[in-house]
Amino acid sequence: MKNIAVIGTGYVGLVTGVALSEIGHSVICVDIDEQKVASMREGISPIYEPGLSELMKKNYEAGRLSFTTSHEMAFAGADAIYIAVGTPQKEDGTADLRFIESVARNIAEYLADYAVVVTKSTVPVGTNDYIKQYIEKHTDVPFDVVSNPEFLREGSAVHDTFNGDRIVIGSSTGLAASILKEINKPFGIPIFKTDIRSSEMIKYASNAFLATKISFVNEIAALCEKLGANVDDVAQGMGQDKRIGEKFLNAGIGYGGSCFPKDTSALVQIAGNVEHEFTLLKAVIEVNYKQQRLLIDKAREHFDSLRGKTIAMLGTAFKPNTDDMREAASTILARELVLAGANVVAYDPVAMEPARKLFPEAVDFVDSVESALDGADAAFLVTEWDEFKELTPAQYVSFLKEPVLFDGRNCYDLEKMKAAGIEYYSVGRPVVKVEKELV
Ligand SMILES: NC(=O)C1=CN([C@@H]2O[C@H](COP(=O)(O)OP(=O)(O)OC[C@H]3O[C@@H](n4cnc5c(N)ncnc54)[C@H](O)[C@@H]3O)[C@@H](O)[C@H]2O)C=CC1
Numbered sequence: 271m272k273n274i275a276v277i278g279t280g281y282v283g284l285v286t287g288v289a290l291s292e293i294g295h296s297v298i299c300v301d302i303d304e305q306k307v308a309s310m311r312e313g314i315s316p317i318y319e320p321g322l323s324e325l326m327k328k329n330y331e332a333g334r335l336s337f338t339t340s341h342e343m344a345f346a347g348a349d350a351i352y353i354a355v356g357t358p359q360k361e362d363g364t365a366d367l368r369f370i371e372s373v374a375r376n377i378a379e380y381l382a383d384y385a386v387v388v389t390k391s392t393v394p395v396g397t398n399d400y401i402k403q404y405i406e407k408h409t410d411v412p413f414d415v416v417s418n419p420e421f422l423r424e425g426s427a428v429h430d431t432f433n434g435d436r437i438v439i440g441s442s443t444g445l446a447a448s449i450l451k452e453i454n455k456p457f458g459i460p461i462f463k464t465d466i467r468s469s470e471m472i473k474y475a476s477n478a479f480l481a482t483k484i485s486f487v488n489e490i491a492a493l494c495e496k497l498g499a500n501v502d503d504v505a506q507g508m509g510q511d512k513r514i515g516e517k518f519l520n521a522g523i524g525y526g527g528s529c530f531p532k533d534t535s536a537l538v539q540i541a542g543n544v545e546h547e548f549t550l551l552k553a554v555i556e557v558n559y560k561q562q563r564l565l566i567d568k569a570r571e572h573f574d575s576l577r578g579k580t581i582a583m584l585g586t587a588f589k590p591n592t593d594d595m596r597e598a599a600s601t602i603l604a605r606e607l608v609l610a611g612a613n614v615v616a617y618d619p620v621a622m623e624p625a626r627k628l629f630p631e632a633v634d635f636v637d638s639v640e641s642a643l644d645g646a647d648a649a650f651l652v653t654e655w656d657e658f659k660e661l662t663p664a665q666y667v668s669f670l671k672e673p674v675l676f677d678g679r680n681c682y683d684l685e686k687m688k689a690a691g692i693e694y695y696s697v698g699r700p701v702v703k704v705e706k707e708l709v
């Protein structure tokens with residue numbers, strides 16, 4: 271059992287802290303956000319993540335997990351200090367390292383005894399060297415820095431933490447690597463050990479590769495639409511080749527979220543800093559830009575004009591099972607629809623509060639999918655929540671003014687839509703047209 275401090279209680283920090291306490295360590299999480307800390311002390315998770323609240327409460331009550339706003343208190347007696355603060359995107363696409371810099375200051379100020387500083391945040395190659403140099407300059411207390419990137423997905427973060435494919439440890443000393451191995455042993459996940467810079471690169475390369483898979487299949491989807499093929503079958507047929515793999519080949523309205531968009535931009539910049547033009551990744555980003563606006567293009571083709579049309583927006587979160595709205599396609603779609611003169615009525619099972627802050631004021635929010643659909647001219651399916659996947663064609667027919675559906679996540683069977691008489695546009699699949707009877 272080790273004493274562990276975790277700095278930052280966002281999606282990564284809180285899940286990491288909770289998971290480390292669940293496998294028996296004594297964990298103290300520190301955040302500068304007093305409201306978050308107060309809420310966690312009351313047993314309420316500040317983020318929506320399936321299974322997290324229960325596990326957090328369990329370990330808090332068992333005395334293995336605590337929360338504070340004091341770095342000094344958190345670092346006292348810590349064997350390892352995990353950094354899990356945000357590394358958002360600056361205007362120019364580079365990673366904003368101001369939270370990392372302030373954490374380095376916190377550590378230099380309050381480090382009392384030897385500890386391993388573990389960087390979980392996604393940071394550009396060379397940042398761990400910077401962290402090491404900064405702390406070394408400001409304290410005489412010994413420490414090591416280890417890169418330990420995180421691969422969890424929002425919406426399944428708890429599951430992913432206990433069932434990861436690998437744990438990457440980038441270290442320049444045997445002692446620090448062995449402490450990290452010992453901490454992670456109870457997870458029973460294979461450990462891949464490398465040097466610090468390669469570990470930092472593994473994180474960016476992994477996210478960039480996954481984003482590339484998505485943009486690739488979305489380009490194939492565009493071709494399928496023009497050539498009369500069905501991208502779902504194409505992806506399935508490709509994915510059965512183990513060298514390709516079936517995962518991350520779902521065509522749709524592109525990738526959003528707090529990581530793929532910012533990490534792909536950051537990697538383009540990281541490459542640029544060493545005079546390397548990352549042509550492939552630039553194209554991945556460009557394809558995604560178009561993809562996030564795809565439903566607007568389809569709706570423009572269907573209706574002569576969107577002015578005065580009421581569009582039911584089903585889902586606002588960037589993916590199901592999260593309340594995260596960072597870089598969600600819904601934000602772009604809501605803005606473009608309002609600009610085009612449409613009325614937007616939005617519903618999401620958990621992400622409506624954060625969506626209100628990002629959407630144009632003209633958007634109406636309602637508290638059920640039925641109210642969103644009721645009397646609308648068409649529906650945009652933006653996030654594939656189970657609640658939407660379970661809707662029957664008959665429900666669309668009975669609630670919408672005319673049954674017209676633009677599905678950005680290929681949730682429904684084409685034949686069933688056809689049988690119900692729904693005009694159905696999805697991504698990379700044939701359009702289901704309704705034969706209008708001539709009078
Ligand atoms: N969100 C995700 O699914 C994943 C994120 N990552 C990476 O992990 C890092 C963290 O991401 P999120 O958890 O999404 O961030 P987040 O923005 O949700 O949380 C960061 C937290 O750090 C706190 N903080 C900032 N400065 C602090 C300081 N000096 N002391 C204590 N607390 C401080 C903030 O108040 C906030 O609660 C990023 O680098 C991200 O790229 C990596 C894998 C998955």
Ligand SMILES: O=C(O)[C@H]1O[C@H](OP(=O)(O)OP(=O)(O)OC[C@H]2O[C@@H](n3ccc(=O)[nH]c3=O)[C@H](O)[C@@H]2O)[C@H](O)[C@@H](O)[C@@H]1O
Pocket residue numbers: 392420421422423424425477480484517518519520521522523524525526527528529530588589
């Ligand atoms: O660095 C990170 O923050 C994380 O980024 C992603 O996780 P996340 O963004 O939470 O969610 P994903 O499930 O990867 O989905 C990202 C976006 O891609 C889209 N997507 C995903 C898969 C797919 O086949 N098609 C597709 O359009 C999703 O709708 C979503 O908008 C990675 O999957 C994690 O491994 C990584 O740790």
